Amino acid sequence: EDQVTQSPEALRLQEGESSSLNCSYTVSGLRGLFWYRQDPGKGPEFLFTLYSAGEEKEKERLKATLTKKESFLHITAPKPEDSATYLCAVLANQAGTALIFGKGTTLSVSS
Amino acid sequence: GAVVSQHPSRVICKSGTSVKIECRSLDFQATTMFWYRQFPKQSLMLMATSNEGSKATYEQGVEKDKFLINHASLTLSTLTVTSAHPEDSSFYICSARDQGRNYGYTFGSGTRLTVV
16 A cells, blocks of 8 residues: 655754655655645645655755655755645555645744 | 636535535646545545546545535536535645646645534
């Protein structure tokens, strides 16, 4: 069964304190790994898609990396506005066309 | 970029009534749309996949007669919660797949349904 596990569930950082969020996956053939940001009461907002091990993508203070078993979302010098829930999702061969989501990591950045 | 509009954003209804939620892709054609349900502090759980012009495919445990999905055009899918009960209260989110962008999945802003 395809599974996506995110850790930690919650993360509290001071402004400027860099850290990483983890997404480990077990899927029958990975077609893509997605990172989304979700603010309370809102739908997920797209951040990155990674397709193959070794791939990296960056956007402002965020950098996503991918290996054959996991993905990391690195947050460099976070600001309070980075506070949100970060969701990881995979598109697997046997999942049809729907994304399979992890439970998310809720990030709180205090000033 | 791709935009998906979902309405209403919030709705309160009485037990036993039906509620319709609309999901529109504004600037692209979506042959496939998805409906998710999210409980507080939980992840998105796929309810069903709808393809334009055909019947939706429901996930195990999702009642087809309760959650009616219609995908009559390439830009519109609707979810109707029939005979709503308080346990149907949840956050419903739609997603549309942009065939023009490789594996592009865009989400609506969600609908908070409260059944009283």
